[in-house]
Amino acid sequence: MRLVFAGTPEFARLALDALLAHGHEVGLALTQPDRPSGRGMKLVPGPVKQAAEAAGIPVLQPRSLRLDGKYPEEARAARLALEQYAPDAMVVAAYGLILPQWVLDLPRHGCLNIHASLLPRWRGAAPIQRAIEAGDARSGVTIMQMDAGLDTGAMLLRKEIPITPQHNAARLHDELAALGAQAIVEVLDRLPAGIEPQAQPADGVTYAAKLDKAEAPLDFSRPAQELERRVRAFDPVPGATARLPGLAEPVKVWLAEALARPASRAPGEVEAVGPQGIDLATADGILRLLVLQKAGGKRQPVDIFVRGWQPQADSRG
Template sequence: MKIIFAGTPDFAASSLQALITHCHNTEHQVVAVYTQPDRKAGRGKKTSMSPVKALALAHDIAVEQPVNFKDQNDRENLAQYHADLMVVVAYGLLLPQAVLDTPKLGCINVHGSLLPRWRGAAPIQRAIEVGDTQSGITIMQMDAGLDTGPMLLKAVIPIADSETGSSLHDKLAAQGANLLVKAIDKLANEQISAEIQDDQLATYAHKLSKQEAQIDWQDSATHIERKIRAFNSWPICTAQIEGQIIRVWQAEVVDSITDEAAGTILRADKEGILVACNEALLRLTHLQMAGSKMMAVKDLLNAPARQALFAEGKQFELISS
């Protein structure tokens, strides 16, 4: 088969690498790679290419970067590749029906959840945030809806109690790459059938925002701890005390109660900073001060100024939007 790949971030690059390797051992061919336009990023605002583009160029694969497919020329250019299949992984664009219909076998998607649960932009983080015990990969035949197409293959992966958004991302990226290769072979040999999604079971994984990463200390300690793990390593949960913004990388729930107001520091020692929340307490174990690196609280408290900042009785504030 002639295959077009469309994707942008590291998650997609894992699938592209697996596809390139597989094509070297078969008669399949990646004829082009589509990815988001180069963008300015970082403190220096330097223009950088996506991980998918870098990988494609390293393998001498043609790269296309349309802003969208509203321009007729972009759709005609896609058709000129005469692709049998288009593989879409975290591309970042909703594809119009005209694009979905261009390859002979249509477009398939590698999605980081067990559809129909967690359709949308942030399925990995939302699964951790709400306390799901498992996630996985769904290979889906794409239609005009958002992650609504018929399912071709699924693979399940458990979510560990210590799972972070970053660790689950890496596990699912590897799993998605492996499942994609299986799907390609099954499609080529007409050995795959589609299962329609049950819309009544669907949930939506809204895009992450920095604003929602601000810790609400009146929330339950359990939910705050899950959110801290889910948003590690982006956008990272934050807290504020005496005007200073603190990034919270790790924490643990302490099954105890207190009459102190939410956000009050009950104790700060080498084990962590114990904070009052709703229903239980939360022990912050790894923090990052502004202009500094992430470190364990036991090391953070070596500085007298930090001991004073996180002293018993001090209170974390609500962060204004």
């Protein structure tokens, strides 16, 4: 099939690689503008742009696709390129721009989105993290026929995987990226013969709000199990944080364990410290910190971290 691919990060790159490996013609790639990165803040292309250029695919990086928006010249140039190529379908994965109606209407088979959740649960920006944070037993990907709504289009295929206690956001992201690449290839193989779209059910709709740095501090007035899930959900971004006595800056918490035994101190206070972990009281149970990172430092297992830190007499977090 003649395809246009729209995506930016690593999650999308895996799908682009899979389409090329299975012989689909990708004649144009849309991706976000290069972003400054590193100490020198040099402009760095995203993974999709790098993969597309390596495959000899022309790349467009409009800042908007709205013809009446802030960058109409870039939108018009993108429209001309799309109309000239006349794709059978556009595959969209973590692109980062809203597609106006003219884009949705242009491909013969429409725009197909790889969404990292089991729709209608977790529509929106951060479905991977919110699924872990909420304690969902399963996640997956949905291949969706895009419409003008926010992840409201009809479903063409869903694939599921379990969420285990070993999943943080990074690991689940990688597994869903691979699953999404498989799923979009399967859908495109079946598309010429016809796939019956399934409308999303009205029940079970939830929204995955964009992650905010303000959510990083752990609230020890919450149960330990809830905090343990948040630690995993926020790894690698934005990273959960906790305040420890004797340290001026909060520490990042990259791995924690919820202990069922009751706390004997106020929420946020240190219950015990040892090479096995730093135990902090919560509203329900103990949160044992296992991997931490001081400001400006590196991730450390707790047995190494505690060698350079001991709680003060006032151990309130």
